[in-house]
Amino acid sequence: MNEGADEAPLPGGERGWGEGGIRHRAPAGHTHRARSLRHEATDAERKFWGAVRAGRLNGWKFRRQVPIGRYIVDFACPAGRLIVELDGSQHAEQRLYDAARTHFLQSQGYRVMRFWNNEFLTNFEGAMSMVSHALTPHHPLPNPSPLQGEGL
Structure with a gap:
């Protein structure tokens, strides 16, 4: 494989991950695992994905089953720096891991x-x-209106 090939930007200088995207490599095996998780989605994951895919939530773009560091998150909105996790009952047993x-x-x-x-x-x-x-x-509320006769 060409060294630095994954660093070359797409036309227009984009990197293909959206503004504020994730710019690191996933650990070995994570990409394959993330792909299989996409095919094994729960009912809740399918419903959420249907509601947010292709910018359907106010234009915000989400990715599903995204490797970040050593973890794979259910949904990530890189530009909004938001992760949404939809947890099944197994998460009740793994509170420390989730924390x-x-x-x-x-x-x-x-x-x-x-x-x-x-x-x-x-x-x-x-x-x-x-x-x-x-x-x-x-956004914080703007400064209050100036008193009559004062201000700009």
């Missing part, structure tokens, strides 16, 4: 949102509203 994983992802500049699969499926609109809100830029 370490979340800590690592936060150290990489991501915010992590977690939903239980059943919670997501029974309150889809509420969960999607929370994700949308997390991607909405939060």
Whole structure:
């Protein structure tokens, strides 16, 4: 393989991962594992993907089953620096692992949102509203209007 081939930008200077993209190599085997996870999606993952793919959530682009460091996250919005995890019952048994994983992802500049699969499926609109809100830029209120006769 050509050394540096993965560093060459696409036309227009893009790297193919979107603005703010993930720019590191996944550990050996992660790409294959991520691909197989995409084919074994849960009902909640399929529903979420249908709602966000191709910029359907206010133009925000998501990727699914994304290797980040030694982990594979369910969904990542690189430009919004947001990760959405849809957890099945097995996560109740692995709280310490999930906490370490979340800590690592936060150290990489991501915010992590977690939903239980059943919670997501029974309150889809509420969960999607929370994700949308997390991607909405939060600007402080502008300075109050100047008193009459003062200001500009």
